[in-house]
Amino acid sequence: MQVIYKGKNKGRRLWLLLLLVLGGTPMAWAQRSAGLRGTVADSLSGQPLAGVSVGLLGQPGGTATDALGQFQLKNLVPGAYQLRVGALGYRLKSPRVTLLAGETRGLTITLAPTALDLAEVTVSQPRDLNQTLAAISHIDQTLRPINSAQDLLRLVPGLFIAQHAGGGKAEQIFIRGFDADHGTDFSVNIDGMPVNMVSHAHGQGYADFHFVIPETVEQLKIYKGPYTARFGDFATAGAGEFSTKTSLDRSQVKLEVGQYATRRALVLLDLLGTHHLLSKKPESAYVAAEYNFTNSYFDNPQHFKRFNGLAKYTGQLSDKTSLVLLSSHFQSSWDASGQIPERAVAEGLISRFGSIDPSEGGSTRRTNAYAILTTALPHDAVLRQQAYYSRYYFSLFSNFTFFKDNPINGDEINQQDTGRNVWGYTATYDRDDHLGPRNLHSTWGVGTRLDDGGLLLRHAVQRVPTDTLTTGRLHEQNVHAYLDETLDLTDRLSVNAALRADLFVFDFRGQITDSTGVLGPLRGRVNAARVSPKLNFYYQVSPAVQLFWRSGLGFHSNDARGVVRETNPAQALPRATGTEVGSTFKPVPALVVNAALWYLRLQNELVYSGDDGTTESVGATQRFGLDVSARYQLTPRFFLDADANYSHGRLLERAEYDNYIPLAPTFTSIGGLTYRQPNGLSASLRYRHIDSRPAVEDNSIRAHGYFLLDAVLSYTRPRYQVGASVQNLLNVNWNEAQFATTSQLRGETMPVTELNYTPGTPFYLKLNGSLFF
Template identity: 65%
Template sequence: MHLYFLRLYLLGLALLALSSRPASAQSSALATLRGTITDSLSGQPLPGTGLQLTGPAGTTGTATDALGHFRLGGLAAGTYTLQATGLGYGTRRQTLTLAVGETQTLALALPAVALNLREVTVAQPRDPNQSLAAITRIDQVLRPVNSAQDLLPLVPGLVIAQHAGGGKAEQIFIRGFDVDHGTDFNVSIDGLPVNMVSHAHGQGYADMHFVIPETVDALRVYKGPYTARFGDFATAGSGEFSTKTSLESSLAKVEIGRFDTRRAVALLDLLPAGKHLLSNQTESAYLASEYTFTNAYFDSPQHFRRFNGLGKYTGILSDRTSLMLLGSHFTSRWDASGQVPERAVRDGRISRFGSIDDTEGGSTSRTNATAVLTTALPHDAVLRQQAYFSRYNFNLYSNFTFFLENPDQGDQIRQTDGRNIYGYTGTYERTGQLGRRALRSTFGLGTRIDDVDVALRNSVKRQVTGTIVAGRVFEQNLNAYLDETLTLTEQLTLNAALRADYFVFRYRDAQDTETSGRATKARISPKLNLYYDLTPNTQLFVRSGLGFHSNDARAVVVNRNDSLPALPRAIGYEVGSTFKPLPALVVNAAFWALHLQDELVYVGDGGFTESAGRTRRFGADVALRYQLSRMLFADVDLNYAHGRLVGVPKGENYIPLAPSFTTVGGLTLKQPRGLSASLRYRHLNTRPANEANTVQAQGYFLLDAVASYAVGRFVLGATAENLLNVEWNQAQFDTLSRLPGEPTEGVSELHYTPGTPFFVKGSVSVLF
């Protein structure tokens, strides 16, 4: 099956390569339209803005590149109507006339306006793989974000669970996956990778807490392994976050809530109008900071505190060059109550919010620096280069089995991870014509190096008593991809791509040289996608691709015989549509399937890799966004998945913690001034906690509400979580544990982190 897919993708790439030969001389009689789209207020370019050109030969379209530039070539002489549309911006229409062989240049500025779903277009001419673009752009405007934990749930169909006092990365559920902390979902922010390879706690560990939510500007979502830009961990999907390029105004914000919750945020515009560093150039720069403290709702105070700082500069150095510089620092410290065994609550030993070991907790920090240089080259090409560096530290105390292994002192462990991350990504993108058809070619090249000191140790009340495993990991990924998108007809677009990844794994064990060593592994991941614009408001798509998630370097070095594959393969495919059955209703629907060669989980609590074996999933996703009136919006996501282990007897083949149904949605009143409000729900169904379904993780249904009132320079806000005060569980596991006085073999049952009870907080913001 793999060879069949590979041959199919290579055939698609070959056809594109053959078709990309220079056009005949008669094309010199055709006209070309070029231009730039900018924000009318800030003057910053607007990448990804959609354009439609209607004229003598029908309608064609494109979108602006990273510098806000666009090009439409192969045009017959005549009169045309150009329409530029960006969500949150006013539509601009312009009539123009092109002469034979003429190249005409336009400069358009779009004003920011209130959200209007009637203006949303479903086709994505520049990045057709981002079929959820319309949905996610709407969500960024409508869905409230109160903390860093609210960022990942902006991905349609994604649900999270927290289980370590708010300081640890969330557990992620999407498309029938419990992806642990990120093993099968790739996350980035401003091009910085969030997932951590060979992490002390779990493979692909993705901690988003270093992001200040008020600075986030955009999210691009790619479900499935269909996009060549993403490699490791991009099996269930990928999410690309980006921070604001500029601020509309400076901001100071204070929040106070239940459970001793306090939060302060400041955003400061460093280059307001008239204070640019470079004369006659478009620039922006700002600083942002955040401080959070809470004791949370547990019996033992959590003493959670977090500080975030960020600085960002963006400069349009010339018509052909832009520069982005970003630096940030994050630090967090907390105490945690750990997971609660059901029997301890049932017999009254502890309360629902109690703890068996209240000395759990930890600390973490991350410092980032990155620079992005984007340059327009001749022949309608754009070169984007990014270099980045991160310094990361992680220190976690946990106790999942209580007194199972050590009846006298307990089973507490300490996990530590200290790493430097170095990386570079470069993309060369060229937009051209094949006759009258648009052809976009992208070549990407990159590398990432993780240099890590990692350890797992025994501890008692945070005092280390012995070392289980410790060593140094060096892991490097070299990657390259070729991505070709060809408009075959006015309605049909073909996207074919090929990605190559090469990994170097090195591990030096501090105690045992036999478990030290070096290994290498390569993976080829072809992609083939088709998009058909049935009508201006209906796009159909068929997508397919191969992907992978990497194994922990320690397991790769030890298992050189491939008993645990280093880069287990994923094969995914789906069919669906983004369409507008009504002018103000946007719908995305997809039927999908995903097969994994092996689901590997690095169990940081034991220092080993666990294999679930082959798995198979299929399901359906539906997302609806509807504008009921000028200011009232409704949204709902419905996600079904059926997953099973392959080659395992029926009844013993359930995938632990894999949800089969999730849904989120709500009603939102959105106004630029005055009152805005949102009432939202979340539901995750009851699901198996082990392969035999003898223990179940309990589902929940929750209601939350957010309201704000803007008057002058002030914004008053209020947030209420769990309005019905439901008793619900966040993270849940079937765990074997032992309490004092129990048999030495322990008891296997559901252990959980209790979810937030009714919680309310208020806020005051000042714009200046």
């Protein structure tokens, strides 16, 4: 008995020692039992505000409001405090509170919108540490003019896009040394719903963002690299997470007219105002619709038409529960001039804006619906559940090689998603805990996505299908789970560690042509899994300087048709290994800078070419680079911004000088000068630059770089707005999409490999006017 008694004393002494290490004696710890909790809401709409920074003036650390606008600060020494409550675009509030021992004070704080002041921007991210570009993206959303869904993608620092099918296809994406095609290595999400399409008829990860009405987008969060557990498939170079507005400040009718028979009409209509639908607490509902038409600048009129419609409800069902419902529909059709070979223009066969095969074009549509239920649970936890559904259709007629394979009728192909259903569910459980006196934030996440639909690849002549190359039914499912932990090791140093697991089921049942042109079976089922750990450190040197080091494993899935042909699970989910070190800092109050030195290695991958129905392994690749973004407020009315991005990439399994990654950007930069006057006048002059780069592995063919200037002018009053925008102000000739392609024109005896391109927009003027009510 005596031995056991001594063991108990020893255990107690060890426990007391642990308490001393973590924060002092139990008595001293108890004295720090005061606390604060509260809710932050928009003063106009009454809706809770998520992501608002809440801290104690003059002290490091702090927190941020959760999805329900709630916050808490625990383990405070009794005494007087002054809070700092702020978010970009809102007036800073600094209420004073006095806390007694054992007291937990409750606060309700409302923030009023105000003009942008970079001196009030904070570089710390107490809740979502992995969003190191938060300050930069918030500034861009406030300052940069947004006229289209393409402009939304350009808000991502370092991201360039290229359109090459009459405005109807998803843009080609370039970021961090990747020609990410239409989204293979960059994940795009809207309100938690994925935009990228797996095993798409035209390209893996195809992210058509045109179903989003730009005026309805409220927020953008940017994540570079594979360092965030919330994102799985396609998030190798990074991810963009867009959010639509919870409510409208006012209803709006907008008309736009421009060159080349361009017309656009927009309606935003607030449905509730001060009325209530499901509860007596703050709620909102609105509808939005837009119609676009243009013939564009090509010799062959584009006859581009697009319609978007959206309806959204957001409501507080109770103090602890909120509900979001959304439905949207999008449809588009167009004619395309396609990519043209340089020799056709040089020989005078067509102009820069001409077409070899004017029958190119396509149509697409997408219907979305989702419901989000967010609930506050005991123990300072929040449960967010989302269920979504999409119905998708896509048909594209293209001709890249002209008469190389069929000298009589041409090489036109038709790619189709013949009716895809996408079902999904995600749930996250967020909880704030303490490890001793240290804050610990935990997130558990689970989810699944199921894609089911038909895929078709055919030859065609003047949009009349002839023979079938590939046909079949896709059934692809992903199930994932992750645990994400963020611990404050000290008042300044935080560590974020996460582990994500993904399971994929690739199933395709169909047919494919062999080398003799005979249809044969293409059927198979492959299961593949990935475990992706993440480890990130953040050090808050001061309220104006944050350092970070991040690392993680990620992946992108490959096309199911190629996966079942290879039946190799290792090639189904090629791994990405990345790391970066950098800082977000303010050398002076009016200047915000983000800089990161990064490295990314991509494992051997299987690439599916939807244009001809074949697969190709390109082996391992390696990239490293430097990203720098700066935002500077020259005066209360003038703002400067600039992004510069350098990358160096190589194929690792090819000989030197034959190991360039085709179309991988080496240097890009974007920036501008913005003027904003309190009376409503604003103007912006912006530039875009991308360097020339290899188009083939041996660098014998190069894609041409360009430098463009755009301008925007607007005048806004409480009841109306008028404005104008100009693309390519200097009217320079530039190539938007570029590829090294082997093609053959009618009358040529041999195919030629050279640069084929889609010409970029010439000088393009567009006027707009809005009424608010």
